[in-house]
Amino acid sequence: MRRSLKVAIASVATLAVLGPIGWFWRASLVPSRYDMAEMGYADFGGGPAGGHHHASGGTSVAALTGPSTGTPGVTVTLTARREGSRYTLNGQTPGPVIHAVRGQLVQVTLANANVPDGVTLRWHGVDVPDAEDGVAGVTQDAVKPGRSFVYRFVVSSAGTYWYHSHQVSDAQVRGGLFGALVVSGDAVTSDVDQVLAVHTYDGRRTLNGVSGLSSSDAAPGQMVRARVINTDSGPLRVWASSSYRVVAVDGRPVVGPSDISGKAVVVTAGGRVDLLFAAPGRVDVGAGAACSSPGVPAAPSPSATLDLLSYGTSAPLGFDPERANRNFSYRIGRRIGFLDGKPGMWWTINGHQFPDVPMFMVSTGDIVKMTISNSSGEVHPMHLHGHHAVVLSRNGVAATGSPWWFDSLDVADGDSYVVAFVADNPGIWVDHCHNLKHASDGLIAHLAYTDVTTPYRVGGSSHNRPE
Template structure:
């Protein structure tokens, strides 16, 4: 995050500095005395040197980012913004600075007047200010990712067109001075002219941007109906297209399988059955705050449990959720037709309808489920719950188990954070020596920081996958859980209180649990955690098909960015993958049995918990360096300025979403799809079908 924030601040400072310098050199012809001219000249020289220093710092930050995260992290900047900055700054050092230094012995006379009004003293400062402004804008509002030559030329053309307007004013004044027809206007008139020039420049820039915005608006409108795979932007990851060639001649369906057929074995007897009814219901949090919630079975975060190896059947019934619902088994590698993505793996379940999910519970661990129909709204309103799969062998590794689902609620008393419906500090008595397992699920839309104070502990599982030989962590070590992520945390109860809580403050307020032994303490004392857990240096390395691989069958990259623009006709702060938003993002195509590597590079201003359906990813590298302990995850939080290399085995055929699990980001385009090369779509998304996946 440091490099992004630093670049943003530096480019803003460059813009302000060169703008002031531009105003300063514009006013030089109006200076009346040698002393004031000398002072103004010195100030402008120092400002120019400061501008050069800031530009050097900006270039150094680009180099740092390149060294840290590789070429992909700086490619867009180097190909688009750097040329504009070079074009804008070069005239300052080639023309403006030599002329400014040449004013050293000048006295206010006609010759000095001509020299101070020379366009090549003034316009380069405008160019530097404009170039810095373009760099600042693109740092925050429109980050270039994989630019074409046309995009680079477009930005350069915009730069030159906007520069024309103030240049005309400068040339006109210079001509009047040379011809002796120039008379100095009162200060208020000069300010008015300067404002007029600025306003005219702004109008030109806005007009150009308006044309771009209109094009963006028209192309942003989502179709009434569409397939979920983008055939125009196929990315085969450097490998052979294989059977995707058959997609081009798909009419014969040779060797192809439809998503709807990827159900798994439906003939096996069912071991455990559940029924979930999606319905609206008012719930009350522990504080008394009321929520107009959307629920499964009228409960907050209902719990489903199974044992590893059992066949699970869950019947979803929609009672009154108008736009329909589904169930996605987050982190669970179910058969594709059971994944719960409307328009991709099923049709949405409308009011009065039902859908039955059936799959074998192969993976043990802590998981959760939620609706994937307009998920940003539906999960927020409460359509989620926990899914716990116990190991096949009876292994009593804890005496007490607590399931905690962190979520933010909109209540009649404002925003409330809770574990389930518990937005106050809970109290729980545990006898000394007992082992406690906390199953933590973050159903929030941002990563959350937690502390376990008063005891050492271990993180025994990450996203449902057991950690090999987990180390003991001090109570002075906090941990952060990605949106959608899960940790299992275990500790042995000491003979004094232990507190688990959300956030960084030490108090007995807000959501959390105070564990105590014989009697409830009045005001237990704890010391705040200062360290932060790092899974890349914890336990023993994961060992699987991809951890020892030196080459992969397919390699993909996902550059995560942001820009201002339209999505489906509405203006948003957009979150992009490779510079685009869905449905213009690429479709990654793989073949069953291949090893796949994906590189995440976050150039944006926000974290992004990247979640791949149907597969678990093994984290191999962070910021270009191999991690000490590769770990397995399905929701990887990628912070700004970070890059990760992850890999997985393509062993679950189908069409799968790959998206940011800050669901508001997915809702405006941070989504793409992983497609097995022999799979055909069975459904359509869009308003016509009512399938609205996020």
Template sequence: MRLSRRAKALTAAAATVIVLAPIAWFWQASLLPDAYSVTDMGRHDHGGHMGGDEASTVPVDAFTAPADREADVRATLTAEAGRFTLASGREVDGYTLNGTSPGPEIHAEQGQLVEVTLVNANVSGGVTLHWHGVDVPGAMDGAAGITQDAVAPGGEFAYRFVAEQAGTFWYHSHQVSHEQVLGGLLGPLVITPAAGSGADVDALALAHLYDGRRTVNGRDGEDQAAADPGDTVRVRVVNTDFGVMPVWVDGAAFRLAAVDGTDVHEPGEVEGVAVEVPAGGRADLVFTMPASGGVRVNLSSAALLVGDDPPPGSDRPADTLDPLHYGTTAPIGFDPADPDREFDFAIGRRPGFLDGKPGFWWTINGAMVPEAPMFTVAYGDVVRMRIANDSGDTHPMHLHGHHAVVLSRDGVAATGSPWWVDSLEVRDGEVYEIAFLADNPGIWMDHCHNLPHAVEGLVTHLAYEGVSEPFRIGGPAGNDPE
């Protein structure tokens, strides 16, 4: 029996509704409010724990350095957008701090109180400063909409923290970070022991891509550091870009003395191997200058030349140093075999809508923003986390406010020095087990430091029970941390 023209039209309309209704529902469910608290999004994952009493809460901005203590190190950093000249003479468009990019090096001794005042001259979208790798108090983390409001043009914000960790760190904006970090709103932070680093020469090698060309300390291709034969040299490598950067040394054997600002225990001397530094990560290399000639520290397509007459550049070595088995074991201060909380952090990817936009987005434990889990802990917890990447891409994962120790990779246990990280490269198909002590109350971002990936949904948070969130994503301040 033939259907009438009207019946055919009704059937087609019904089929269209059946197809489009679920799509419309998913689109509607993906929309984010104009202003919202990150603690209201998704669901709280208590890591197998029942959860604590939330009746009494402390706002995240209450966690600060002692207000009555005078600063030992003071600096003012003025952020500005516009065209500027790199140290090598090339002109680029982007962002500067005190007229330069990278911004000024901030140096402190361990135990000193650092006070940095950020002034926004003309960055229309607002700015913040995040102290990458420094376990600052919760109010000082610089994550817009989470620990503070973005600093509007004409405004300022004072960051205060005690430099309790000695090591190599960096600072960068965490407001529209995928754009502002790429554009150069960043700089180095070095904290040394009061007795010094133990090196005759302490050199910085901060790598950044400006308009697709790699620089070292703001110089295209190469920078130089002076050193004499027999000197002990410490090179502090900082990777401010979005992808992993191989580093290798020509002209001397070296030791990987520190990773992400934490010393390696009894690092052995190596040569003819590359060290891979993830996005956001740092690596301190120590070597002795040869009796003649210089040393070349290769940073992928750029280099730091140390001393006179360094060797020419070489191809990346075939072998890569594996921190899982490098150095010797040492106590870590807690027992990861008896955790209070255990979490899974499974990275995937699937099609869908993110704030109404169709695309192929990252997922965490199968869920997309705004339904991604929030990992919830209590102060003093020993936390164990399994990170599994089955997304088809590599991800440098960065947890704010804490350092985690790597326990295993793909089921192979760590046998070397405790491998402490705040920026961990997790390649496609890899599974890491990490652990950390929840000893820094606040609300902390946990995200991919390939920052466009964070914009595409690869971001969640670590929240402490009893900590409340007074700030909002969006809102009058236009907070947009990624």
């Protein structure tokens, strides 16, 4: 065979291989500036298309604010700083605990002292109006150094919540830009109320920023409410030294909680559980971190785990999931490919890689049913902004206990959950994995109301980078 023919055959073979790879590489590139609401494709879940958020007109996210008038019951200023590899709020990490009473108007001024990438604050678990949600490039622009931003919202549900940055969130939350928000006013009574924010700094697990053993000041016989907040990116096993009850999950009360012994409870990344027990007692969160009354010995992590699917007593939901008019699938997978030009193993949603992912479209008043399944090989803490959903079933087994309301839900590899909620908070809402590295690697979609638009953009001169 002549040399020229060999070269031609080799060239054709090379093009046959590299041509498709080049096409996939180019197709994976994410624009340097884009409207998050325009990415991917609209999924109407079998419901009416109605208006469309891509069309002109409609309601701007910027108009969906909290009350513009009225005297706040709680007023806080939080100043964000970059201090070496750490981020602080008012010079500390975690940031200050914000306390409020159900029904109060909360006003928080976020000031950026020197964080070069900009900052926002996201009110995790508080179903705020969309303009107060703190997602850079979707609900606001990131607050640049020397600037400030004011959040105003009413806390309508008592419970345990937290706040954190949603600008370069993987790095900033991991580095300490977060704090707790406690809203009192529910029916749970206790003598001592403790916030236990769990966070890992440089490989050390801490409670409220302190590694090792923290002290509880509860006197013997007093009832202790321990508000455990998982601010890390993976599931957390929590257990108590004595009998305890889970009285709330993700800021929602558990109906008819019973005593638990010899079992741990798993707290989803981003999630919260409230434990109630009598002192003296000890709460362990693993890796040597615990909060304890004096003299209470450590106990090994129980092998058994509480199943929230059957814990507590059933109660009305307030809506009928069987009348759902939007039915969505959120199938999480993984495959080899390119993400913004980078080769690797990337997450997929319904077989698509970011940015070609679904935009789940709803209208106000819709009843939504969503099946979340996972075949990716890893657990994913799924988190929908702006709404609480209820678990209807897991792997075909119906929920029988207290309504399991959540905003953060661990979906293990091989599991499938059917959940439901009412679309009652107009906006464009992130629906993503709260393992924030997974979100930055493309495990992120959105729930959008058909008549809502956003004036904000990811990238560009605003340098918005929500994940």
